[in-house]
């Protein structure tokens with residue numbers, strides 16, 4: 573059982589300005605939803621009903637109706653991620669565990685299962701595949717992999733701890 577103060581039990585709700593931040597929070601392993609069209613009241617309701625921290629570029633939403641809100645001050649993605657990690661004192665404990673597109677948790681699949689579902693060349697080259705039960709996408713460590721792992725390392729350096737996901741003391 574995870575302690576409730578551990579990073580990955582935090583859940584986020586990103587406002588319509590923060591789609592890229594939502595995607596990267598998912599890549600880092602955090603639960604982050606990003607509803608495209610919701611009124612201010614809709615956002616606040618969702619934050620409260622699902623116990624999510626509302627990340628917003630809109631100062632007017634701060635502190636309204638007792639929802640937990642964090643005002644994101646920068647337009648720059650790296651600064652936004654850094655602010656969330658710092659302000660909430662979060663560690664990156666379980667990167668690449670969620671689908672960047674739909675936020676569901678991905679699962680490792682047997683290689684044969686990916687055959688016919690990923691491009692043939694990819695299937696030939698890759699050994700490991702993951703799939704998302706939510707949207708049916710398949711993932712592998714493809715051409716963007718190096719850049720993504722560099723980014724994760726960079727963000728991990730900004731976060732509270734630098735330990736790896738397998739080191740769970």
Ligand SMILES: [Zn+2]
Nearest residue numbers: 671674704707
């Ligand atoms: Zn998905």
